[in-house]
Amino acid sequence: MAQSPTPHQLTLAIRRTLTLLATCSAICVPAIAAAQDDASEPTSLGELVVSATALKVEAPLMETPRPGSVVEQEELEERNVQALDETFRYRAGVLSGQYGEDNDTDWLKIRGFDQSTYQDGLRIYREGFYQWLPEPFGLERIELLKGPASILYGEAPPGGVINAISKRPTDTVQGQINLQAGTDEHRQLGVDTSGPVGDRNDLSYRLVGLYRYNEGDLGFTENERYYLAPSLTWEMSDSTELTLLASIQKDDAIPTNPFKLPFGTIDDTPFGKVDPSTNYSEPGYDTNERTQSAIGYSLSHRLNDTWTFEQDFRYSQVDLLLRSSFIFFQTGPREGQRYLVYRDGEINSWTIDNRLVGKWFTDRTEHTLLFGVDYQDLENEGKQNGAGGSTPFGGPIDLFDPQYGNFTPITATDLIVQDINKQQTGYYLQHQLRLDDRWVFLAGGRFDQAEVDSVNRTAGTRQEADADEFSLSGGVMYLADNGFSPYMSYTESFQPISGTDGTGDLYEPRKGKQLEAGVKIAPDDLDGYVTAAIYRIEEENSLGTSQSGFQIQDRERTTAGFELESVSYLTDQLELTAAYTYSDATIKETETDNSERAAPLIPRHMASAWLDYSFVDHVPGLKIGGGARYVGSTRDGTTDVPSYTVLDLMAQYDVTRNWQAQVNVTNVADREYVASCDYWCYYGEARSVVASVRYRW
Template structure:
């Protein structure tokens, strides 16, 4: 039942989890959790991840599609935003909205994805965007396709899991300075090690300050970031890791929205300059403060069972004024709209897991029993006026012709959402040749949308059972074929133009693939075909207003990905993606190219006069996309890197993205978006 006016109350299942399991949190309610240390460990040619199954499992022995980017690669490519992470992986599209300085944008297998940090959901509701700082991450995973079975709330595209840096047993540290074009300046530090002589207490402190102009005129952003963490071994069987972070952003938002007219369509006045901004520099702002605190608890009950608990509390304050172009009026002018948000989000996320392992002469069985709980509270004032200000000349914009939003134009809104999930997963290995995987999850979600200005309340109750299964054969030569089925379910904590809550998004996927990791080779190759369907999809409305809900959308495709060393000095990363994505009318979906390909090579000189030098370069190809009858051309970009380690502890590095400064349209939906211009950043770091 939806949009009811019944008094708010907790469901029996939610109440049981909130109050029953909540008893275990007494005295620790201000803490939040981080993910398993085993989440990312290198093991020769294998990567062990807890993202795919919530238990440490080699990715090449998992009948689910997951790709990982480690800290070394994040450093090598000097990733500045989370959505730059998977440029050289299959199945992920980023940069399709240009260089947005206040949002990370991904499409996975043709659909949106959700973002997690340390295995717990990061809420991105409407314009309240939680942005992980890449310098504070140890690795990043992408789970491709529906993933509600273990994570509950998730769209059909999949999820991104950012893994925070955490304390290390060995003492280490780094100080780094960066300078680049668009007035990029950054100072960062990272220090970690044992806090006691025995090493049973370990710490880490990570901090950063950076500022940079946006890719559009009159835009910029300044960021402060600090993340302390502490790991404590309470006994041989029990450990707890505390993680916290605070991040403050202050800037003028980049709105890359451009009209079709002047970008893909010719005009009597030529094309619009890619750096042209249609915002209001003296009025627009994006002031965001985000903070979180939490813990992860690990306790071994006996030789068979262990208990794990994750908890995190997060808070965000947002003051957003963002002016954008909306509708063409004549050959030179267009009307503009404004996004006005002034509010805050508080969220609690918790995951409890009981894991058991049994062994026989021929089998290994891993049973996972879990309970997850999420609580989101959003309240604030909002407005979306159109028109906002006087019409603007899209070829020669003049600013300042507007009247600020007044108090009587604002809607005072409050949204509360609680979601509880119970899940069971069993993984059975037979004769070290077969992996059988089966899972089921039940979710119960409640969402209340209160318009305090109008005095109205809407209520949505949503329940869902999600299924998942998979089978894989482990070949003696490291060739592992698999077949899998997964489902997704995502209640919405946002509203349409009429203030109504959206229906939950639902998805399902079939996939067949092969993972190859030959013994003795430091690398892997994966290939997969998939058939993915999402219902109740959100799309941009024809008039460019808020998103509206459509029917069934599909995505079918093929992915090929490989990462490995060709020699001891030469490493290759390569990916190819074919995606056939269709909307509810069986027409090709906007934004999504059919073809994507990328390759990155780096070579490390290990002896002679050039010892310490590492050179790298990559090519990214993105095929053409469409918006209705409009065709968006393909484009190819070149990236480059040079690094030199010297004097024992010093490192100098230069990264250039879009080396040729190619001008291109990244994609079009109602609007068109120029891709990011050339980025040049130089780094100097001292490691100790």
């Protein structure tokens, strides 16, 4: 089994990563501190629309030449977000739900590409089927940084970075108990309590716990989750604060595999349509037993009025037993062949991020300088069936009336022992300059060293890959008095891939770059914001699904797009969240004839709007909300997928100061639609109705 890092190894790694910061601090702090002595106080910026730690420094997102969005805890609760990929349904540039309901993966596409997920500023490791799933009930907000972000986060797909922020201890006593029930046997109990420890004013705690059970849209599927997340904050001094964060989450599920063939979903057949609830898996055999646990800390120490040192550390583990069967291809007039994915193993990972942040002022300028060194270590050891990750499973199954039991269970002789190790060290520098309260300049660079080592212990073979990459980022923004702030930016990304293709070979690193121009509008008379942007993202060494169902690396992807997004109060009672996305996403086949085609899954048009109205004058405590989500048509080869629109509703009533009742309905009309096709086709999520009762103190 994979070994946890020893204390000696951790000490050496931390010492190595701190060396650069210590050297820089010794050189830079005296010089800049001297400049600060003669500096004037900063000009007041007024109320910030939003600040984002996804930028690794506290900064007003509306005054930064980078595109992003933030969803706070209030919105997560109001829309009853149950999974991370439901968070940005009403934000521009984000596609979710394209694979229908899925209980073991968060599926998102941002600006036509994959994204990287972080929690509390540290990478969440998701390798193949070893998925870490953040629990939304344990989060206080979720941040999205769109486009390539390797300057701050090292390896990442060009779509962007999602940073989920865990709930932290509070200085005052507060808490809630949340009870839910709904369709598909949904039931949930959540408890969240925090406050000072005893009579101490320097020590506070938080304890978040949850139990949830629900059945899936597919027949014979279910998921049961237990979640516990304690945290503790110690204000060691006026200059130093330490927060300890831990969590453990256990999921026992029958996996939801919504894979279906175009035959019977998009395409007409003599046998009619395949029912969306049809399950081609083997419910009595399939299982998804996953336990994820983590422990870490966040440390902040103010060195002086200019410099602050910050350090985040986390050790995490994902333990998985997965048996997951799915339909692969058609073998007869109404029959198909199934394949099986089997995984039995674990991921052990630890990561540390060290930052030295300096902030100082002169008569005309405001400077924010960021130095950082981070290190990531990942070991994935497990057993799997087949070098390509899946093997044929059982005899033919009826596509329209599946009968179960015609299969032979996996045995030890069918398994391959695979061990993948990855280490990455990154050094980054970013400088943000604010000039005359009119101009914002942002520039940065990062150098990464990544090593991937893949060992097939069964065959006795080894593959190694090294990648040294330098990433650049830059941007400029003009701040006008009327809140109209145009900007331009350029960013890059790279992503070493630790998995292997259908032949067992390591993938080449993916590389991306983006050029963007846009405007952020936040005038004084608008309680909210409006953003608009045009962009172009190019990625080489892209992954795609071959006709044999494996992930292959034979293409380049490009997305040229336009986004419009707004979150604002139209009146004191009426709030509007609206978004529009245009994406021209294409794929060029680099290994064949350089032909170009539309990228599957990615619609050319998406639009959404959500309205909240609070009946303050007529029915105090009552809020009603509703939204519509439009996803345009897509194309996979010769398969055309029609557009669709779904409606969501919410009603919330504060019964008393402490008690609140809420009802959420998604896909109100229970519309049956195909969400997308990418070799397989996927029905969209069915209607869901959930009633909640919340007690707060």
